[in-house]
Amino acid sequence: MIIESPINLELTQLSGQTSQPPWKQLDNSFSEVVLVDDKPVIFNVEQSDNYLNFSFKGDISKKEAISKLKYIYDLDFDLNKFYKYLSNHDELKEMSEFCSNLRLFLAPNPFECIISSICSANNSIKRWTKSINDIKSKWGNKYGEFYTFPDIQSFNTFFLDENEEFESTGASDISSCKNNLKACGVGYRAPYMRKASDLFTLEMDLSEISKMKYDEAFETMLNVPGVGPKVADCILLYGFNFKEAFPSDVWIKRIVSYLYFDGKDISVSKVREFGMDEFGSFAGYVQLYLFHYARMSGLMSKLK
DNA sequence: TCGCAGGTAGAAC
DNA sequence: GTTCTACCTGCG
Numbered sequence: 486m487i488i489e490s491p492i493n494l495e496l497t498q499l500s501g502q503t504s505q506p507p508w509k510q511l512d513n514s515f516s517e518v519v520l521v522d523d524k525p526v527i528f529n530v531e532q533s534d535n536y537l538n539f540s541f542k543g544d545i546s547k548k549e550a551i552s553k554l555k556y557i558y559d560l561d562f563d564l565n566k567f568y569k570y571l572s573n574h575d576e577l578k579e580m581s582e583f584c585s586n587l588r589l590f591l592a593p594n595p596f597e598c599i600i601s602s603i604c605s606a607n608n609s610i611k612r613w614t615k616s617i618n619d620i621k622s623k624w625g626n627k628y629g630e631f632y633t634f635p636d637i638q639s640f641n642t643f644f645l646d647e648n649e650e651f652e653s654t655g656a657s658d659i660s661s662c663k664n665n666l667k668a669c670g671v672g673y674r675a676p677y678m679r680k681a682s683d684l685f686t687l688e689m690d691l692s693e694i695s696k697m698k699y700d701e702a703f704e705t706m707l708n709v710p711g712v713g714p715k716v717a718d719c720i721l722l723y724g725f726n727f728k729e730a731f732p733s734d735v736w737i738k739r740i741v742s743y744l745y746f747d748g749k750d751i752s753v754s755k756v757r758e759f760g761m762d763e764f765g766s767f768a769g770y771v772q773l774y775l776f777h778y779a780r781m782s783g784l785m786s787k788l789k
Numbered sequence: 790t791c792g793c794a795g796g797t798a799g800a801a802c
Numbered sequence: 803g804t805t806c807t808a809c810c811t812g813c814g
Contacts, residue, residue: 611812
């Protein structure tokens, strides 16, 4: 079955968006289990010309499957309109040729996105994706060769580190204690993750976030341990589809400073404000494209 | 072996 | 309000 909206699937999958790790890749195709209304569905998607060709296994209708995939790959976003916008701005006009048909890769599970984004802070793509995959295979439900991300209620029962696990389980040897968050390589982020899951279990309601205006959602996310401005914007963009978010890290700062401020050093928080004012409802996409444009055009190595 | 990279928390200015 | 430093891990 084909959905006729242009996408570069591999580019989108491997672009490091903190919604989730890339799906399992086999040649041209990507597969993962996704919960649709709490029902496990195994999706297989592949590139077919410019489009997304897919199949699925699970107890949902074809219509529901299409609607889920359209959400995850943001297929209703009008790329042509966006490219027209880019071509009208000198600083941005080169970008679309380097990242043609790159789209947002949105989280089917906002809680996974929150934990992924916390994990991505001060970290590399390779390391945070490995950590999230470790968490899934340790504690997720298994469907075929795939694992779901553990739910919020179970998350705050996980041990933080080997000491906590050793003391609570009475294991004979502390070095055999691997069933804890730190063993997933998350480092000092382990307590942030647990506190975040506590917060969403006890005080905050995830479904409330998507009903909020962006500014309120941003302020709300800043109250979550381990979540600062960059991570909050990643969560809002990749986890909740707030396209006006402009996640700003050191790379976006270097790129924006080069393109718009003659290389002058400006603070990350100013870059965020600039991005939101300048790009409006395209801010999230511009951020995504800026990063990959810089990566692929060689600008990144030049700015280093 | 060690230096480095990368956002946040918490403290200091 | 802005700026400094410690934090954990894997890589070169």
